[in-house]
Amino acid sequence: MDRPVLPLLGSPRAARADAVRNRRQLLATAREMLAEQGVARLTMDALAERAGLGKGTVYRRFGTRAGIFQALIEDDEHAFQERVLSGPPPLGPGAPALDRLIAYGRARAAFLIEHREIVRAAIDGRRPVPAGTEMRLSQMHIRMLLTQIPLDGADLDILAVQLTAALEAPLLLYLSAADFTDDALHTQERTARGWQDLVQRVCRRP
Amino acid sequence: MDRPVLPLLGSPRAARADAVRNRRQLLATAREMLAEQGVARLTMDALAERAGLGKGTVYRRFGTRAGIFQALIEDDEHAFQERVLSGPPPLGPGAPALDRLIAYGRARAAFLIEHREIVRAAIDGRRPVPAGTEMRLSQMHIRMLLTQIPLDGADLDILAVQLTAALEAPLLLYLSAADFTDDALHTQERTARGWQDLVQRVCRRP
Structure with a gap:
């Protein structure tokens, strides 16, 4: 009963942990792509697709290519x-x-x-x-x-x-x-x- | 009769001489403004006005402030x-x-x-x-x-x-x-x- 409502919607700490996990996953995926295909093929869209995340997530995380x-x-x-x-x-x-x-x-x-x-x-x-x-x-x-x-x-x-x-x-x-x-x-x-x-x-x- | 028509319209050389004169005049005016009013007051518009030239000329000459x-x-x-x-x-x-x-x-x-x-x-x-x-x-x-x-x-x-x-x-x-x-x-x-x-x-x- 005393449990705050906020955590159900995702606490700030959980959101931060998510962000860190996303970033780590995206960078690991980017490194795989670099090793396999070189710099030129690593685009925002290609990274989102390969990482199985929305393009919006990639744009929020990195801003630009x-x-x-x-x-x-x-x-x-x-x-x-x-x-x-x-x-x-x-x-x-x-x-x-x-x-x-x-x-x-x-x-x-x-x-x-x-x-x-x-x-x-x-x-x-x-x-x-x-x-x-x-x-x-x-x-x-x-x-x-x-x-x-x-x-x-x-x-x-x-x-x-x-x-x-x-x-x-x-x-x-x-x-x-x-x-x-x-x-x-x-x-x-x-x-x-x-x-x-x-x-x-x-x-x-x- | 053999005189080409182009010079009447302004030869490229005359145009270039005009541009050089404009530039020199604008820079001399800019230096006066700097000495009198400092850097902050030297804007494109103020320079055009003081030099008695069109704003277009100043923009064409310098592009930006x-x-x-x-x-x-x-x-x-x-x-x-x-x-x-x-x-x-x-x-x-x-x-x-x-x-x-x-x-x-x-x-x-x-x-x-x-x-x-x-x-x-x-x-x-x-x-x-x-x-x-x-x-x-x-x-x-x-x-x-x-x-x-x-x-x-x-x-x-x-x-x-x-x-x-x-x-x-x-x-x-x-x-x-x-x-x-x-x-x-x-x-x-x-x-x-x-x-x-x-x-x-x-x-x-x-």
């Missing part, structure tokens, strides 16, 4: 951050800071190049900008590592912004190019080597 | 490039390359901060992107200076991209911030010092 890819890359960013925060060294904790800095740039280049098709679909014609959430996470991580390196008198806030931009710029230029050429691995390797050279120069004792 | 500010900043970028290419040293030719590199970053920071209101109005809610024309000019200039500095085995293409991004990133972050705080000169000075520190570290002999 680009939104699907943004959700996918966001999921993968979380996994990447996990590796940085608690994975094995030198990317994870336990290696000297300069080695971790070099490993971070190499891993970041690999991550963005491996996800190039998804990143481009998530950007969807807009040019990538250097001020997204992931950029801020990169910057915080780089700044934290810089505090562990003797850098007589450097302004670490500015240096972290500079190095983050220096790491991402060659990759953003590649990702925003009109056409992918087939030299993705070359760009990745050249960026990683350029990053290692830059941080070694910056951190070199005078 | 942001287009006025893009044209203004483009004009000023040309003047800036002139100073870099043929002005007095150390920004212009005649100083050692590292001094010119340091001077370039300091001048670029000053330019963007001095133009912050116009740059923001030109961006108009869109976030600034690191791949515009000016960015490419910066990159070419920085790369040219790097060739004159002994940088044992560095990949100069990548290094020029890295350094250009490192120079612009703190300024872009400032320019894209929701609100200007009153610390524009502080940002300018800190960016200029951060840039000097970065290039001195990068160019230091091992």
